Amino acid sequence: MKSITSSSYAVHFNETAYTELNAHLKKANYSKVFILVDENTHNFCLAPFMAEIEGDYDFEIIEIEPGEIYKNIETCTQVWEVLSELDADRKSVLINVGGGVVTDLGGFVASTFKRGIDFINVPTTLLAMVDASVGGKTGVDLGALKNQVGVINQPVMVLVVSSFLQTLEERQLHSGFAEMLKHGLIQDANYWNDLKILNNFTQLDHLIHHSVTIKNKVVLEDPTEQNLRKILNYGHTLGHAVESYFLESPEHELLLHGEAIAAGMILEGFLSHKLTGLPYTELETIKKVFLSRYSKVEFSKNDITEILKLLKFDKKNSHGNINFVLLKKIGEPQIDVKVPQELLEQAFTYYKE
Template identity: 75%
Template sequence: MQSITTSTYAVHFNQRAYDALNVHLSNKAYSKIFILVDENTHEHCLPSFMGQIQGDYNFEIIEIESGEENKNIDTCTGVWEALSELDGDRKSLVINLGGGVLTDLGGFVASTFKRGIDFINIPTTLLSMVDASVGGKTGVDLGPLKNQIGVINQPEMVLIVTSFLKTLEERQLRSGFAEMLKHGLIQNKAYWEALKEVTNFLYIDDLIYDSVVIKNEVVLQDPTEQHLRKILNYGHTLGHAIESYFLESKTHKTLLHGEAIGIGMILEAYLSKELLGLSDTELADIKSTFLSLYEKVSFSKEDITTILSLLKFDKKNSHGNINFVLISAIGKPDIDIIIPDELYENAFAYYAEQ
């Protein structure tokens, strides 16, 4: 596959990714190269990655704990301290080998260590390949609140090696697939239809490529999310609130990102019907598609009340308004939509219907 060029770097795929990395490392003469991993990528991804490195370099491995619950400033502090203790300097490189939690956190750590050092992202999950690979968003959560602390800063390159998908459980693959479905809903109905035909998530290289292209085309037009880039948040306003709530809940099973935004996309499709005229046919298609992939979740009135209270922390909000991305049809988004309060419970009721 051909590399995809963003505004400042390239996304390389499979063997081309390793070739580009080896050229980059030989040209840059980094003082030290740090590889950030979690316990899963340390075991399942690092050995094959190291086997592709050509040349003799000074590598240091830093391991963090996996999981959204560890995407916080405390983890950053541990990594910053490790970088300092291992003599990291401004000519060092951080290679982030992991999923979206790790690349978000690792990019933020690199962007702030000694006021910024180079980093390379190697996403190892389907979610991070199609979502975190483009756009330069880095950051961590503030308690249960998603991505409240961070900066937009671009990596040196992104390397997508799809063989890493074989290390994932089916649930993780399905979670990542939700972001691909979102790309269809906000930009390309034909792509949405093609995704609905997928039965095996391990052999979708071309569709992964298409998702990266779709996101890149949006980001190129609006790199700092002033206008168009907001469409990438479809399903995420309610989805992030649901994800945050379940992350902190003592009585509910934690939801993966894609599972939560899948619910968010159904809820926001209902709101789209009410406010922008999304057709009943497309609304039903969206609901049935997500429910065929993700287990249905039950919400009590108390759950819904708490989830809605979290909406005020959404990053798209401004001037006291909760701003939604909705769709008037599949592939046709609209931004900065204000939702009448009475529609929220109706949306959850629609989700709960058989």
């Protein structure tokens, strides 16, 4: 499968990924090679990954706890301290083998350790393959608030090896699939139409490649998210608020990222119908597709009040305004849309119907 070239690095797939990694390690002459994993990827992904590395390198494995609740500065501090204790220098490299938590956090750790060392992302979840490891966004959460601290910094390369998907539960695959559906909604109606009828996850390689291509095209045009790149946040303004609320609320079960974003895309689909012209038939299709794949999230009146309070922390906000990405139609987004408070509450009513 053809590699995808971004601004300063490339995304390599399957066999080509290991060929390019080995060539790079041989050429770069790193002083030490650090590999960041969480408990899950240590158990299921590290051994097959290491088996493909050719050559004798000074490896050190760093393991963190799995899950979004550990994507924070405290975990970063632990990793920075381990790097220091193990004599990492500016000619070291950090290879992040894991899902979005590992690649986001690992990229941030590498970008800030000794003012920046090389890092390589090896996403092992569908979500990380199509979203978290592409585009140079790194960072961690601030309490329950998503991705409040971070930098945009590009990896040396990204390696997408689809065999790692065999280690995932189906719920995790569905979480990543939500981001792929989003790519169709914001850029490619034909892709959306193909994905909405997909009934199994056995042949995903070409679809992953297409999603990475869509995201890479957007990022190349707007690497620092001044305009176009904002479209990648469709469903995320409310979706991130939902995810954050469920993360910090002890009486609710945690939602995976894709599950929260799926709800967010229905909610913001309703706003799109009201404000930017999304046809009602397309809104109903969006709702039907997501609710056929993702369990409906139960929201009490108090839940909705608390979720809406979290919108003020959204990263797209400016000058006190909450800015939404909405759809004019499937495949055609509109950025920086202001939404009246009463419509936000109506969106939850529509979602619950």
